[in-house]
Amino acid sequence: MKYLALLTGPEDIGQSRLFWAVFVLLVVNFLAGPLWMSEFEASNVSYYLLNLPMALGLCLLWGYCGVLSFGQVAYFGIAGYLYGIIAGNMRGDPWGPLLGEVGGLAACAVVSAIFGYFMFYARVQRWIVPILTLVLALLLETFLGQTAGYQWRVGSVQLGGYNGMTGIPWFQLGDLTFFGYSFYYYVVLVVLVSYLGCRALVNSHHGKVMLAMREDPLRTELLGYDIRARQLAVFVIAGVLAGLSGLLYVQWGNYITPSQLGLVQAALPVIWVAVGGRSKLLAVAISAYALNWITYSLSSAGNQYALVIIGGLLVAVMLFFPDGIVVTLARNMNRQALARLFRRG
């Protein structure tokens, strides 16, 4: 019961029974997807879903904790490349991919912990964190871009410069290899667990402290909480979640290029979170899914306006829906429901 309260707590959209009924229906709908989707469609839906952990991590960091990062794609790339290196070198070993996952996520945790230590323990001003994280992503992109050629290989895996790393193995657990429908189920499961985990986190005691830090760091500190350690913890969680998206991405497409860590890609998580509404996890999940679907359709139709549309959307949302489109809609729906109640009473 206590754990259920964590899920239904007040810090995200949807507490009513009706909401949870709809939520369960939605999950069932995703699980039943392969009944009416072709493998190709299922693979597309996996792609829209696989960016959700990165978006949720940024939502925790920016919306709930008040710390903005522009460099989440750095962890996406670190995990993706490291998975490629480890799993690629252990090709044939049934547990290689799992080791690759563990290695990739551990590297994300270590890099974000070191980077976060220097920033949060220095108590830098708020604008420094997004700037430095962006610089980290840009430097990694530059580094990986110049790794073309035979001398840039780790074991038997070539880093591949701007063409990227190709032939990255599928995810595999023992004899079970995940591709097609099984990969789809694996993505749905990972995304569902990340969402519910984040939701439980924000409704926990630590979540309340996160909100307090966002509202007033000084007061939170005077109440006896070590805000440096707590900000660092959320930063690491967000980094690991971004790494999770990176793992799913390379397992989905079997390749990764340095442009996945570039300036344009780095803008995308920020846009998903801003458009949905950074203060609510579910809003971010919805907008990340929808925007991934839109940009994927636009760019596979060869549309050169995709970036302009995305940039324009970001400016328009910041100007006219500063709380995000989904959050604003949800609030208006709540208000209408309240008004109806009052009229009856």
Add this chain to the structure above:
Amino acid sequence: MEEFSLVISVAYQFGTNAAFLLLCALGLIVILGMMNIINLAHGELMMMGAYTASLSYQAGLPFPLCVAVSFLVVGFVGAVFERLVVRRFYGRELSALVVTWGISLLLSQGTLMVFGPFLPSIPIPGGSLDVGAYSLSVYWLILIAVSIAVVVALAWLYNRTTFGLHARATMQDAAMARALGVNTGRIYMLTFSLGAGLAGFSGALLAPTASIMPFMGQQFVAPAFITVVVGGAANVIAGAVGSSVLLSLVRTPVGFYLGAFLGLVALLLAALIIIRLMPNGVSAALQRWSDRRAQSH
């Protein structure tokens, strides 16, 4: 003679690095010092400066005039952005970062659609100068001189003009400055326009050294951001000069022995260590040091 030319060469390397960082960061740091926001569209404003310079160079203007035109055009664009968008985000620094990023995406992709993937580049003015076994580019020597001149001009602007007085008052305490009759809204607009104009100016000056493409701004943003983070916002000129000198002390030897990319990595590592020691940047540390000296006298 051999040692002499080596010293000259090292000083030249150091000077070009410092001038490059200073030119990249000046526009950003002017805006940061006043409004405490980072303009993420800075790289794209530099790109616009390079585009304006290239277009007016093709139209037959002499290069120095092209640079002046870039300063004015991009400064005007900056004023328009401030009026239309940035103005609404004062006091919400994180949102301001995000909205200027949206503008930067619009600008770079819009440029690609309007002007295509590249413009004709500008030939590097001036030849080279031989000192012993080393050869120095005259244009980079000019850039070093220009960046010193810009710093002097900014120091004059901030310390000797009415605008500078009002600007410093607004930086210290905007509410109090408003109460004393300073039109802070106008100061904000002019400062943003000045910062944008400086970005355009630097973009035009660096245009001959780069290829002129819609996404060329990206190569300037990483060094510019690091310089600004290390410089801090307490004092525009002390921050810009202190941080670019300090960082080129790091970058010159690393870049010389280990290559340009590791020079950039060294910048990032140096920035992390410097902010751990001086969280508000070099400018705040310099400010504290000079305050203490003033007190002891």
